[in-house]
Amino acid sequence: MAADIFRITLAQLNPTVGDIAGNVAKAREARAKASADDADLVVLPELFIAGDPPQDLVLQPAFQAACRAAVEALARETGDGGPAVLIGTPWIEDGKLYNACALLDAGRIAATRFKANLPDGDQKRLFTRGPAAGPLSVRGVRIGVAIGDDILLEESSNDENVIETLAETGAELIVVPSRSCYLRGGGDRRLSAAVARVTESDLPLVWLNQVGGQDDEVCDGASFALNADLSVAAQLPGFVAEVTTLAWSRGDDGWQCRGPVTTLIEGDEADYAARVLGLRDHVEKHGFTGIVLGLTGGIESALSLAMAVDALGAARVRGVVLSGPDMPQEARAIAIAARLGVTAEVLPIAAAVAGFETVLPGPLASGARHALLARVRGTLLLGLASLSGALAVVPLKRSDRYGCEIGDAAGGVTLFDDMSQAEIVRLAALRNRWKPANAQGPSGEVISPDLAGRAFSDAFEG
Structure with missing residues (x-):
């Protein structure tokens, strides 16, 4: 019985x-x-x-x-x-x-x-x-x-x-x-x-x-x-x-x-936790050593970095500023990384861009040169990640500065393709007052609140 x-x-x-x-x-x-x-x-x-x-x-x-x-x-x-x-x-x-x-x-x-x-x-x-x-x-x-x-x-x-x-x-x-x-x-x-x-x-x-x-x-x-x-x-x-x-x-x-x-947890908290869990498992289950993240001076960069550190801890996240004439916010990018315990490396891309330009018979128009800079960054970021066995992560939902093919390239991902700017700003504000229970990043204000205003006013913000 x-x-x-x-x-x-x-x-x-x-x-x-x-x-x-x-x-x-x-x-x-x-x-x-x-x-x-x-x-x-x-x-x-x-x-x-x-x-x-x-x-x-x-x-x-x-x-x-x-x-x-x-x-x-x-x-x-x-x-x-x-x-x-x-x-x-x-x-x-x-x-x-x-x-x-x-x-x-x-x-x-x-x-x-x-x-x-x-x-x-x-x-x-x-x-x-x-x-x-x-x-x-x-x-x-x-x-x-x-x-x-x-x-x-x-x-x-x-x-x-x-x-x-x-x-x-x-x-x-x-x-x-x-x-x-x-x-x-x-x-x-x-x-x-x-x-x-x-x-x-x-x-x-x-x-x-x-x-x-x-x-x-x-x-x-x-x-x-x-x-x-x-x-x-x-x-x-x-x-x-x-x-x-x-x-x-x-x-x-x-x-x-x-x-x-x-x-x-529900709503924005659940959305954030899902992205952190997905990023962590993408790294761990595919055998990557960590994350190499291309930094800019904007809110998407800050939120991407927060998610990466929450997923893996600061020691396994490498922040890289691929510096060029179209990216004037190096100091801001370095400050963003410092809030999350990540030391940002600044690597100029001028020599790589010049290598392309020497092959061309004449100067590029503004739009074409901007696209070249973006693709150079994307290629270099993937190369840096490959050398260390890491996953390349681009902060932008639109790949203005890191090449429009980066998200489709082997080993490279973007985090915000399906999110509006308003949603990104909202998640950033959320992270300053809350983090998932198993997050490895610091508590408190890790994303400067003034980035939210810049997100809507800077035409090329990332």
């Missing part, structure tokens, strides 16, 4: 695409924590073994085999009598590739469940749609598994109603391993979908979301659980890895939980 207490450990973790061994190590650490908490089940995010999004890597037979071998090895470890593991993985079944969750228990792969509702894009292109299936039995408790988008139903959609199937086949508790990317206000959409499914099924629901950045995507974590009466059973923080065990109690009205409830 099942016990009246069921403990679920939520492993809100940050996997790396392709790093199967590293992801397995994180799963082991989470299970060790779950075992110490006397948990019955530890849940890891969607496609955790492979890292998500795996893109075409997941189509390679050798990678598929390596993922399966890793899952089988973890399964054997559950023969120690400790908690069962529910883990996301790519899975080949009857020659078809699925986005799956594997239940590992008692030393074996006890069961698998496949994602039924695949969103447009890579998921639909790479994976086969799975069937809606019934619940899994874990320590006598019937756990319904819905993977990510399996609970995001649209009225006009042909998607399977996975939750309805689970409820009709005897599920007692719904678990949703997910990889949901950060979108401003997107948490409301997740919560609305969860509330709708709980209302329809009258079952409690646990949504476990991945955290971390991969290329240009950032998952914000913010995992949560709802009781069947729609009260919040637990809320994990956003933008940080977290392993938390929830104790569910069985009563006359089914399973209920009263776990920790963290107040989430």
Whole structure:
């Protein structure tokens, strides 16, 4: 007979695409924590073994085999009598590739469940749609598994109603391993979908979301659980890895939980935290040694530098002023860096520009020369970054001084392509009074307030 207490450990973790061994190590650490908490089940995010999004890597037979071998090895470890593991993985079944969750228990792969509702894009292109299936039995408790988008139903959609199937086949508790990317206000959409499914099924629901950045995507974590009466059973923080065990109690009205409830950051704070997390993971997961950032004297430069230092710490950020006749704010750029504990290097570009001009048969017009200066800077910045194995970061959302192709060049990124000047000014003001909990930069006023006014008055401000 099942016990009246069921403990679920939520492993809100940050996997790396392709790093199967590293992801397995994180799963082991989470299970060790779950075992110490006397948990019955530890849940890891969607496609955790492979890292998500795996893109075409997941189509390679050798990678598929390596993922399966890793899952089988973890399964054997559950023969120690400790908690069962529910883990996301790519899975080949009857020659078809699925986005799956594997239940590992008692030393074996006890069961698998496949994602039924695949969103447009890579998921639909790479994976086969799975069937809606019934619940899994874990320590006598019937756990319904819905993977990510399996609970995001649209009225006009042909998607399977996975939750309805689970409820009709005897599920007692719904678990949703997910990889949901950060979108401003997107948490409301997740919560609305969860509330709708709980209302329809009258079952409690646990949504476990991945955290971390991969290329240009950032998952914000913010995992949560709802009781069947729609009260919040637990809320994990956003933008940080977290392993938390929830104790569910069985009563006359089914399973209920009263776990920790963290107040989430929202709006501009969430936007800032997402960019810092994305930048940190871009550096770490691609093996860069740090950041080389092209400095100017403007607010975009200051905000870029603040994000870089918050992501990695001042010791791993190199500020460079590539000085030329179109950049009169060297002193301002140096002062911006000093506020964040970064020593700015001033490197004149005159010799490099002259090298180009000697090849040309005549002097360039003003606009063409400005473009040449920008491209010289972009090329030099990429070269400096390459020499040290660092990531080149350009402060401008419009690449006036660092070459319009810098964001597309190998190893170079911009931070504000999708932001208006007003949004940049607002984030800079925010950073002076607040920083993310895990930021490595200093507190207080790190961006001079007078840069906001200059941002709108200087035609070439960066």
